[in-house]
Amino acid sequence: MNARILALSIASSLVSIACGDTTTDEGTQIQTQTQVLDGWTLKFTPQTGPLTAGEERFMLELEDDVSVVTPSFLDVEAWMPMHGHGTMKPTETREVEMGVYETKITFNMPGLWEVKVDTDDRQFKFDLEVE
Secondary structure, three states, X not given: OHHHHHXXXXXXXXXXXXXXXXXXXXXXXXXXXXXXXXXXXXXXEEOOOOOOOEEEEEEEEEEOOOOEOOOXXXXXXXXXXXXXXXXXXXXXXXXXXXXXXXXXXXXXXXXXXXXXXXXXXXXXEEEEEEO
16 A cells, blocks of 8 residues: 555656646737656647637747756647547647747647647647637
8 A cells, every 4th residue: 555655656746737827918818738747847838819720829848957958859749539530730840949849730620639749758748628
């Protein structure tokens, strides 16, 4: 029993998720999601809100305990688990500056989507509601 509690405690310390609200110039509320995984922090921020079907842009900020991180690769994919499919148009991601990336995701339809960000042996996952 104690070993199980210890294992759960260690697992929960490896991944943490937080959310924060931001207001755009137009007064629209957008929500930044933040995850910490194996010492790296990824902030995932939509550039508009609410999210709708069609093209949406997101900013990704990646850092470790000391500074920004430039991974050897960064792959972003969106998946709709309820329907078992991804996007019809490939996701486009570009580096804006060191540790900061912009990604364009074209959501086919409204509903619950998972966005997975793979980088250097880490996989971050964010849940999004698209209207």
